[in-house]
Amino acid sequence: MKIITPLKTGVLLLGLALAGGGCAKNKDVDPSITNIAVTNPDFQLLEDAAIRGGVAITLGNKNPNDPQGNYTVFAPNNAAFNRLGVREAVDLTALQPDFLTKTLLYHVYSGSLAGSALAAGSTSASLLGPTRRIITRADGSKYVNGSKILGTDVKAANGLVHPIDKVMIATGGNVVESAVALQSAKVFTQPELTLLVAAVVKCNLAGLLSQPGPYTVFAPTDQAFRDAGYPTVDYINNLTPAQVTALTGVLANHVLAGNLGNKFSPELPDGTSVTTFGGGSLQLGTFSNGVLTIKSRGISTPANLAIPDVQCTNGVVHVIDRVLRP
Template sequence: MKNLIKYFLACGLLTFGNACTHDDLEVFKPSENYSNLVDFAANNYDLSLFAAGLEYTGLADTLRTAAGPFTVFAPSNTAFNVLGVTQAADFALLNRDSLKMMLRYHILPRRLYTADVPDKTADNFYTNLAGLPLGVDLKLGSTEPGTYFYAGGARVSRRDVVVSNGVLHVLEKAIKYSTGKVTDVLESRPEYSLFTAALKRFGYWPQLQQGSQWTVMAVPNSVFDTNNISLQDIEAMNPEEYHKRFLGCYLFRAKIPWSHLRVLEAPQGSGQYYYNSAYFRIPIEGDEEYCSGVGKSELKFFISRTNPGTSTPQALGDFGPAFKLDYLCTNGVVHDMNILLVKPSQAKK
C-alpha cells in the first residue's frame, strides 16, 4: 500500500498472482458470445483487482452498460500487488477520485486493436476517458515474445482480447502519468530529495521547469547514501568547481520513454539518437567532451567520452525496477537510476 500511495503522489504501479478458479484469458473466437469489459475482467483472475477498482470508482457501471466501444489497457493483478494492493478491500483505503482518474487514463472511448497501430512507431496519441492523450508504441516481432506493444510506457503482455463492447489489452504495470512537470514528480517523491537538492544547487531546476521536453534519470537517496553524500555535502558544493558531467549526464533535452528504446529505429548517422546501433548517446551540455546515453544491447545507462575510440563506456548503471520507470509528465519523463555515474571527485575541475 505504501507504493500505491507514492503512485498517487507522483501519479504510478507492477507484478505477482496466485492460482484461482477463474477463467484464463482467451483471445477472441467468433463462435463465442463474449461478455462486456467489466464482467470479463471480473471472471478472469489476473484482472480481478482491476475489476474491483472499476466497481469501487463507479466506472464499472459505465463500462457494463454503455454500448462503447471502449479499449481498456488493464493492469494485471501483479501490477497492483507490487503497489501493495492484494485484495479488493484495499481499494477502500484509497481516495476514490484519484483512483478513478488513474483508471480513466487506461481507457479509450474507441476500439483500438494492435493492427490499428502503425508498426515501428511511437507516440501514436489517442484521447482517453480522462480527456488526456495516451501514447501507444508498437514494434511487431516474428514471434509474440518479440512484439513490443506499449501504452503510456507500460508493456502489453496480452493483446486484442475482444469483448462485446470493445477490446482489452493486459498491462505488465500501470501507466504512470502526472499532469505536472518533471520537477513536480521529483519533488513529490521523497526518495529523490537529495537529487532534487543537487539539481537546484547546480542551477538546473529553472531549466527543467520550462516548456522543453526532458528525460531525467533520477538518482535515489540510497545511491547518494552509498557514496557518503549528504544534503549538507550538496549544499556545500560550489558548482563552479565541477564539470557539467556531474549532473548533466542524467538530463536529456528530449522525451525518451523506455518503450522508445524498444520500438524505434533511427536513421543511421543521425548524430543524436542511435536506437539502431550500439548506443544511444547525447553530448552533455556545457561538457561536450563527454556524452551519456543508453546501450541498446543491454539497455544500461552509461557515460563515455564523445569520441571514445572504444566501445567500452567509462561507467555503466542499471535502471530501477520497471514500476519506477516512465513517470510521464507534461514536459517529459522521469526514470529511476541505481548508480551515480560520476562521483564528485571525478567531476572536479
C-alpha cells in the same frame, strides 16, 4: 497475506450492482470490462485497483459519452502491478487514492480503439487527458508508451480490452512538477525523490527542466543519492560553490535532449552510447523485458530502471537506482 476483506466485499457488491446489465446472464452475452477483470485471475490486482480507485462501476457500465457506449482499456496484468511493488491488494495503500484513480483513467479511451488502429506513431487520448503513443520495435513487438501490448481486442459488452505488461503513468505536470509530486507524497504515501528535488533547486536547474524540452530524464531515488554521498536535504543545501558546480555536472549527466528527448524505454537506442545534456556519455544496455540498464563512466555497476516511462508534459522520466556520475 490474504487479500483484505473490504475489497472482497466490494467485489461481491459490485457483482450484485452489475447483475442487471454488465454481468452476463448467459454465456452468449459478453461480460462488461469490469467483469472481465473480476473473472480473470490474471487481472486480480487491476480489479482491486479499480475498486480502490473508484472506477470499477464506471467500467462496468456503458460509456455515456460514446454513441456505442464503449470504452477501450489498456489493462495491466498482475505482473504489471508487481513491477510497482504491488503484489496484493493491501499494497495499493502505498499509493495515494487520487493518484491511483488518475493512473487508471490514463489507461482508458472513450470509445472503441481496435487493435488494427494501434499503428506505430499513432496517439490516443485518455480519460485523464494526456495522450499515449504506439511504438513498434524492429522485432514487431508493439508498445503503448513503455508497456508491451500482450494482446488486443478482448471483447466486452461495453468495449474492448488490450492486456499490457506495465502500468502506465502520466503526471499531468512537467519534469520538475512531477518530481515535486513524488517529493511531496502526492504519488506514494511516502515521499520519494526528495534529494533529487533538493539538488535541482540548489543547482538552479528547476527553470531549465520546466521548459518545453522535450527531455528524457533519469531520476535517481533517494537511496541512490545517499549511496552516492548525498545523505540529506540539509547536506545538499549546505554545499559549497565548488560542490554545487560538481553536483550540477552530475545532474546534467542524467538528462537527454534533442532527438533523444521524450523517449520511452522501447524507444531508447539500446546497446549504444548516447551523449547527455551535460556533454557526458551514457552506455545503454540491451532492452529486455521492458527495461534496460544505464552505465556512466563514473560508476562501476550500471543503474536499473526502477520505475520507467513516466509521461510528463515536457518529456519522459525514468526513475533509476543509481546516480550516474560523469
